[in-house]
Amino acid sequence: MAEPTTKNIVILGGSYAGISTAHYLLKHAIPKLSDSHSYQVVLVSASSEIICRPACPRAMISDDLLSQEKLWVSIPEVFKNYPVSNFRFEHARAEHVDHANRTVSIRYEKEEEDEKTIPFHALVIATGCSTPSPLLGLNKDSTELRAQWALFRDAMMKAKSIVIAGGGPAGVETAGELGEYLNGQPGWFAGKLENPKVDITVVTSASQILPLLRSSIALKAEDYLARVGVTVIKGTKVTGVTPPESGTDLALPTKATVSLSDETELNADIYIPAVGMTPNTSFLDKSLLMSDGRVETNHSTLRVDKAGDRVYAVGDVGSYARPAVHSILNAVPVVCANIKRDLLLAAGDEAGAERSFKEDTRETQMVPIGRSKGVGAAMGYRLPSFLVWLIKGRDYWLWTTGDLWSGKQWEKES
Ligand SMILES: Cc1cc2nc3c(=O)[nH]c(=O)nc-3n(C[C@H](O)[C@H](O)[C@H](O)COP(=O)(O)OP(=O)(O)OC[C@H]3O[C@@H](n4cnc5c(N)ncnc54)[C@H](O)[C@@H]3O)c2cc1C
Structure with missing residues (x-):
């Protein structure tokens, strides 16, 4: 249980955006704050395991097609090396954010009758989107x-x-x-x-x-x-x-x-x-949402300006970019630099300049078709089938998620 004096940095959603933001803040923001032991990253996720979501089209068919060990990764396990005072995992679903009073109400996935209200000092919304088919992501756990x-x-x-x-x-x-x-x-x-x-x-x-x-x-x-x-x-x-x-x-x-x-x-x-993705934002006040249900996010700072101080959105849930992992990987260092800056300023310390996000809108998408063919383009250049297979089609990006989930990807501040 957090001390009443603990400043909670609550992150909602434990996938590409939420996991990366948590690692990045724990490595590069929290240690830079004076009185750093008084800050706790609280990661709230409906699922206690992460998966390589792009792999779903192949993984749904048979366990023999992809490495199961790499596909399913325990969230508590990949955060076990951080000081317990700085990190807490809640296997729960955010049910309501009261942005005026700066609290999040969560309901536990295992004990559904159990609820908790967590006050936040900073809030990162990273709850992504659900698909109408339950086969293509962690719509539930x-x-x-x-x-x-x-x-x-x-x-x-x-x-x-x-x-x-x-x-x-x-x-x-x-x-x-x-x-x-x-x-x-x-x-x-x-x-x-x-x-x-x-x-x-x-x-x-x-x-x-x-x-x-x-x-x-x-x-x-x-x-x-x-x-x-x-x-x-x-x-x-x-x-x-x-x-x-x-x-x-x-x-x-x-x-x-x-x-x-x-x-x-x-x-x-x-x-x-x-077809059609539904942003997971039902727990937010409608005044914070775009007409398509995504969180209205400042395209440059990734703050949610209408929600008060130190509230951010990152990943598919935000309105700042189209949904894609490469966009998230570019956004994480920016949002984390701005969170760090805002935390330093709130503590009365000096902070550097704000950082800006800029979406890369060049034609980039790789689409494997079966286990040996594929089509795609990267940064505006058409890719041959062989390269699509090599980069994505072999194992649907599983070769990239090890470093991402463990936090190794974010070892250096970028
Ligand atoms: C089939 C498929 C293939 C794809 N292929 C590619 C690809 O090749 N390349 C690429 O760049 N992108 C690809 N994408 C898109 C990519 O998967 C997404 O951009 C990425 O998963 C978004 O990550 P996220 O962290 O924003 O959210 P998500 O991955 O959507 O995860 C959201 C997390 O939040 C949790 N959550 C939801 N609601 C709550 C709540 N109320 N409280 C707490 N937790 C909650 C969920 O359980 C989930 O763990 C693909 C998507 C699909 C569906």
């Missing part, structure tokens, strides 16, 4: 994600038709992984796979899949998808699904009828809604 994957794997082995709504990277990667796993790896000079074992369809309302990439790259992706038995329907919206809760909980019956804007219907043994 890791136990629930594992349970949803187990149900999916069972249904997948019996399925003859799978419909995926959404032509963004999550939908395309999921289709590619399922296509290769269920319909087989294509040969070197293979064309479209005729009569696939399982019909897999991607439906997108946009005129191309992967809208963040140029159209020639998107067409190449379609070609790779066709080789593993995936059909793409473009310029067509999913207007309804029966039963309406299809795809949102694999514990429910998985068969669905998917209605499309061209008045046709698709029958699916499994329906995967991989």
Whole structure:
């Protein structure tokens, strides 16, 4: 239990943004504050394990496809080397932030009747976004994600038709992984796979899949998808699904009828809604949110100006950049420098200049399609399939998360 004199730096959300911010502050901000033992980073996360979220499209299919040890990492374990006076983990969900009175109310994940109200000296909102499909991230906790994957794997082995709504990277990667796993790896000079074992369809309302990439790259992706038995329907919206809760909980019956804007219907043994992200911000006052539900964040300082002193947003939940890990990695040193500065000033100490964030908006996205192919671009340059495989497709970034979760990535102040 924190001393009443403890100044809590509360971080909500334990994923790319929250974990990185916590490590960075513990390494480079807290030790620089006079009376540093009186500051405690309180990391509140609905899940006590972190996962490499981009790996979900492959990881959901089978445990044999990716290293399980690298995929699931315990949060308390990666913070065990910091002084206990400076760090506390709460396996709980933020239920309400009272930004006027500077408190957060949390509810524990294990003992749901237990609630706690934590006063904060600084607050970092890093609760990310949820997907309508429970297969693509920690919408709840890791136990629930594992349970949803187990149900999916069972249904997948019996399925003859799978419909995926959404032509963004999550939908395309999921289709590619399922296509290769269920319909087989294509040969070197293979064309479209005729009569696939399982019909897999991607439906997108946009005129191309992967809208963040140029159209020639998107067409190449379609070609790779066709080789593993995936059909793409473009310029067509999913207007309804029966039963309406299809795809949102694999514990429910998985068969669905998917209605499309061209008045046709698709029958699916499994329906995967991989479209639309919902920011996890229901615990915040509406006055702090944009119309899309993200936290209204100062694009330069990453402060939440309307929430009072020392309140920040980082990661997909913030309105300052589009959702992507590389954006978070650029934002963390900036938000942490500004938090450090604000803490020093609040303590009556001198502090350096403020730092500014600038989003890199160049065409950057890598999309593996199955275990040997992929499309993408980095910093405006088109990447060959081999490089996409090498950088991302081999293990879906698991080679990068070890240093990130352990904090090694943030050893130096940058
Ligand atoms: C399928 C898929 C593939 C992707 N591939 C890539 C890629 O290749 N490259 C890339 O750059 N980006 C990729 N992304 C995007 C990337 O995963 C996100 O940008 C990143 O996960 C965002 O991290 P975050 O920390 O902001 O939030 P999230 O990863 O969304 O995590 C939020 C955390 O907050 C917790 N939480 C939620 N609500 C509460 C609450 N009320 N109280 C406490 N805790 C809460 C959640 O349990 C979760 O642990 C992909 C996303 C998906 C879905």
